[in-house]
Amino acid sequence: xxxxxxxxxxxxxxxxxxxxxxxxxxxxxxxxxxxxxxxxxxxxxxxxxxxxxxxxxxxxxxxxxxxxxxxxxxxxxxxxxxxxxxxxxxxxxxxxxxxxxxxxxxxxxxxxxxxxxxxxxxxxxxxxxxxxxxxxxxxxxxxxxxxxxxxxxxxxxxxxxxxxxxxxxxxxxxxxxxxxxxxxxxxxxxxxxxxxxxxxxxxxxxxxxxxxxxxxxxxxxxxxxxxxxxxxxxxxxxxxxxxxxxxxxxxxxxxxxxxxxxxxxxxxxxxxxxxxxxxxxxxxxxxxxxxxxxxxxxxxxxxxxxxxxxxxxxxxxxxxxxxxxxxxxxxxxxxxxxxxxxxxxxxxxxxxxxxxxxxxxxxxxxxxxxxxxxxxxxxxxxxxxxxxxxxxxxxxxxxxxxxxxxxxxxxxxxxxxxxxxxxxxxxxxxxxxxxxxxxxxxxxxxxxxxxxxxxxxxxxxxxxxxxxxxxxxxxxxxxxxxxxxxxxxxxxxxxxxxxxxxxxxxxxxxxxxxxxxxxxxxxxxxxxxxxxxxxxx
Amino acid sequence: xxxxxxxxxxxxxxxxxxxxxxxxxxxxxxxxxxxxxxxxxxxxxxxxxxxxxxxxxxxxxxxxxxxxxxxxxxxxxxxxxxxxxxxxxxxxxxxxxxxxxxxxxxxxxxxxxxxxxxxxxxxxxxxxxxxxxxxxxxxxxxxxxxxxxxxxxxxxxxxxxxxxxxxxxxxxxxxxxxxxxxxxxxxxxxxxxxxxxxxxxxxxxxxxxxxxxxxxxxxxxxxxxxxxxxxxxxxxxxxxxxxxxxxxxxxxxxxxxxxxxxxxxxxxxxxxxxxxxxxxxxxxxxxxxxxxxxxxxxxxxxxxxxxxxxxxxx
Numbered sequence: 001x002x003x004x005x006x007x008x009x010x011x012x013x014x015x016x017x018x019x020x021x022x023x024x025x026x027x028x029x030x031x032x033x034x035x036x037x038x039x040x041x042x043x044x045x046x047x048x049x050x051x052x053x054x055x056x057x058x059x060x061x062x063x064x065x066x067x068x069x070x071x072x073x074x075x076x077x078x079x080x081x082x083x084x085x086x087x088x089x090x091x092x093x094x095x096x097x098x099x100x101x102x103x104x105x106x107x108x109x110x111x112x113x114x115x116x117x118x119x120x121x122x123x124x125x126x127x128x129x130x131x132x133x134x135x136x137x138x139x140x141x142x143x144x145x146x147x148x149x150x151x152x153x154x155x156x157x158x159x160x161x162x163x164x165x166x167x168x169x170x171x172x173x174x175x176x177x178x179x180x181x182x183x184x185x186x187x188x189x190x191x192x193x194x195x196x197x198x199x200x201x202x203x204x205x206x207x208x209x210x211x212x213x214x215x216x217x218x219x220x221x222x223x224x225x226x227x228x229x230x231x232x233x234x235x236x237x238x239x240x241x242x243x244x245x246x247x248x249x250x251x252x253x254x255x256x257x258x259x260x261x262x263x264x265x266x267x268x269x270x271x272x273x274x275x276x277x278x279x280x281x282x283x284x285x286x287x288x289x290x291x292x293x294x295x296x297x298x299x300x301x302x303x304x305x306x307x308x309x310x311x312x313x314x315x316x317x318x319x320x321x322x323x324x325x326x327x328x329x330x331x332x333x334x335x336x337x338x339x340x341x342x343x344x345x346x347x348x349x350x351x352x353x354x355x356x357x358x359x360x361x362x363x364x365x366x367x368x369x370x371x372x373x374x375x376x377x378x379x380x381x382x383x384x385x386x387x388x389x390x391x392x393x394x395x396x397x398x399x400x401x402x403x404x405x406x407x408x409x410x411x412x413x414x415x416x417x418x419x420x421x422x423x424x425x426x427x428x429x430x431x432x433x434x435x436x437x438x439x440x441x442x443x444x445x446x447x448x449x450x451x452x453x454x455x456x457x458x459x460x461x462x463x464x465x466x467x468x469x470x471x472x473x474x475x476x477x478x479x480x481x482x483x484x485x486x487x488x489x490x491x492x493x494x495x496x497x498x499x500x501x502x503x504x505x506x507x508x509x510x511x512x513x514x515x516x517x518x519x520x521x522x523x524x525x526x527x528x529x530x531x532x533x534x535x536x537x
Numbered sequence: 538x539x540x541x542x543x544x545x546x547x548x549x550x551x552x553x554x555x556x557x558x559x560x561x562x563x564x565x566x567x568x569x570x571x572x573x574x575x576x577x578x579x580x581x582x583x584x585x586x587x588x589x590x591x592x593x594x595x596x597x598x599x600x601x602x603x604x605x606x607x608x609x610x611x612x613x614x615x616x617x618x619x620x621x622x623x624x625x626x627x628x629x630x631x632x633x634x635x636x637x638x639x640x641x642x643x644x645x646x647x648x649x650x651x652x653x654x655x656x657x658x659x660x661x662x663x664x665x666x667x668x669x670x671x672x673x674x675x676x677x678x679x680x681x682x683x684x685x686x687x688x689x690x691x692x693x694x695x696x697x698x699x700x701x702x703x704x705x706x707x708x709x710x711x712x713x714x715x716x717x718x719x720x721x722x723x724x725x726x727x728x729x730x731x732x733x734x735x736x737x738x739x740x741x742x743x744x745x746x747x748x749x750x751x752x753x754x755x756x757x758x759x760x761x762x763x764x765x766x767x768x769x770x771x772x773x774x775x776x777x778x779x780x781x782x783x784x785x786x787x788x789x790x791x792x793x794x795x796x797x798x799x800x801x802x803x804x805x806x807x808x809x810x811x812x813x814x815x816x817x818x819x820x821x822x823x824x825x826x827x828x829x830x831x832x833x834x835x836x837x838x839x840x841x842x843x844x845x846x847x848x849x850x851x
């Protein structure tokens with residue numbers, strides 16, 4: 001009788017072969033170095049790639065960019081009491097001309113890239129050429145597109161000597177140090193060796209951690225740079241895992257697979273507290289501030305209607321639904337941000353006033369139907385589904401019907417690029433927005449100016465000469481206090497005119513295990529990992 | 538048999554061609570844009586055009602498709618600007634991860650389903666038949682993502698006896714097996730349920746055939762009779778298994794997301810979200826080829842096992 005392997009047996013054999021093949025490529029990371037190993041479940045859908053700049057938004061800067069690289073300036077993220085602002089970093093000092101158009105940066109000496117080569121003025125010029133000079137041999141179109149906003153006001157740059165670089169701007173511009181905090185410097189020799197397309201596999205900067213393992217989609221391992229120039233780095237190693245699903249991040253934390261979980265479900269907070277985890281929350285520059293379509297009716301030239309909707313929002317109720325991991329917004333930036341204005345009261349929850357204003361605006365209950373586009377998810381969007389259901393109920397309470405239009409995050413970003421005047425988006429009355437409101441003054445430009453810095457019209461059609469004047473003046477003050485005085489003025493105008501639906505501020509919820517020490521939750525989307533240690537409770 | 542195989546592969550070519558055109562057209566009618574994740578919202582119109590040029594998005598649609606097709610025929614699936622990697626690299630990594638999960642899920646789901654279906658079919662009306670009925674109905678009704686989250690909460694978050702996922706093949710065999718348990722349980726439930734139902738139905742059908750009575754009349758033992766029944770009943774089971782394996786090899790977005798398993802499902806989902814056309818096109822091609830090949834293997838297997846099928850195929 002003939003014998004033959006069963007299909008099931010063949011499958012098992014195939015499986016064993018695959019698993020053994022996987023085991024053959026085993027590359028164990030080894031025991032954690034002194035200072036411990038911090039394993040992080042990110043909310044990003046993938047490991048941010050270690051390019052300059054990285055992707056995955058500010059999560060990419062937080063976990064990858066700021067750890068592998070340095071900028072000429074850095075934000076002082078090692079404190080929680082004030083909004084982090086630009087400090088000397090790879091540039092140890094700088095001067096600027098009186099008209100704020102010529103900046104001279106003295107570079108720090110003795111700084112080495114992770115590959116051992118020296119950081120100097122050539123490396124700075126190399127990177128600017130790589131991101132701005134189309135004829136440059138190592139010009140990187142894709143990174144250039146991502147970094148374009150940071151170079152918006154660059155006119156020219158030159159090396160004066162090995163440790164001095166000069167940058168000229170296209171207009172008086174006091175916020176160059178803010179832009180420079182986001183421009184990172186890769187090792188030119190690594191870029192030249194591997195080319196732009198393969199650079200990410202070999203990323204090399206001057207930052208506090210070296211990239212020692214990178215498996216796209218799976219994990220990244222960052223190991224302490226013992227030669228780091230700024231401070232002795234305490235933390236031994238960081239391991240990053242992408243996990244966009246909150247329930248899975250929670251399980252990773254509870255099963256002991258990670259020590260740090262970004263944004264778990266708000267419902268889990270009380271239980272996690274009881275279990276002894278450290279719940280980190282604090283005010284920081286992040287709000288949900290939907291934008292009215294000001295290109296057309298009903299919001300164009302209808303201040304009363306915009307005010308009515310602002311009065312209709314039950315912000316406390318929304319916060320309660322979110323287990324208070326966010327809190328009501330009184331204006332665009334949070335109380336404590338230097339741009340916060342104390343001159344104009346915000347919008348309270350007042351249904352009667354909202355109804356009255358709605359009538360003044362020309363709408364009886366039941367007459368107005370609004371379409372609002374919002375994302376179904378996406379890092380940094382808080383909890384859109386829950387929040388939108390509450391908003392719909394709040395508007396219904398004053399007789400306004402809201403048609404909810406859920407969209408992918410990519411589509412919301414695309415609308416932000418095209419603008420609400422574009423034919424395919426002109427049915428949208430209100431557009432979801434989740435700005436890093438007030439993290440950097442440079443971040444106001446795209447949402448507040450009549451024309452965005454690149455020349456395109458404001459995506460929501462907001463155009464107020466008073467705002468343009470205040471924002472422009474703010475960016476041209478050498479004195480920081482004066483800059484914020486103008487920004488407060490801008491916030492006043494925005495608030496009085498109800499240019500946004502001032503809704504919620506986020507509290508930056510994250511959970512860490514009790515054996516994580518030395519963590520400071522800054523008023524920023526970014527974090528300083530250098531002084532963290534992981535060890536016994 | 539070889540001729541059959543070649544014919545079937547030949548028939549697959551227009552299918553793959555059609556699939557690639559449909560996916561290409563669908564991706565182009567989706568709202569949103571491929572450059573959205575690559576640029577900031579305060580860029581200039583010229584900068585946006587430059588990156589669109591770089592991605593080839595300004596070319597007419599038919600030309601873009603022909604470019605892609607020409608390169609693909611030469612083995613070049615392109616470079617993903619969104620992931621900064623060669624598409625073929627991405628596909629190899631994702632497909633290997635999915636293959637491990639799919640093969641284990643298929644072996645587990647089909648074996649258990651076959652066994653349950655066999656027991657239920659040969660013991661109609663018994664307790665095991667009723668239990669199998671409930672199990673298979675539950676398997677078809679419980680969404681895999683729901684089961685996945687419950688399993689995670691209980692075994693990873695609560696009891697802490699299993700990892701919450703991750704393709705940890707580089708951390709040794711034991712860790713690999715442990716990290717496979719929960720995703721396999723979640724992913725194979727439907728396969729198990731379908732296999733059990735089809736096997737039971739097929740066995741019940743065959744068991745009522747005249748030849749079974751003849752075998753019994755000849756004096757064959759009940760074990761021998763059941764062996765004959767199973768062999769005759771296996772054909773529909775193989776067909777559904779082929780479809781199931783094909784689906785598993787296509788990857789499951791939900792299971793892969795929840796268990797941090799970077800396979801084909803997750804790759805396609807993130808690529809669609811980012812409007813990463815080259816990755817979506819490449820992945821679709823790989824999934825379609827996998828489906829065609831798996832079904833070809835199943836057809837050949839059927840022909841090998843069942844002479845009646847062999848005649849029909851030839």
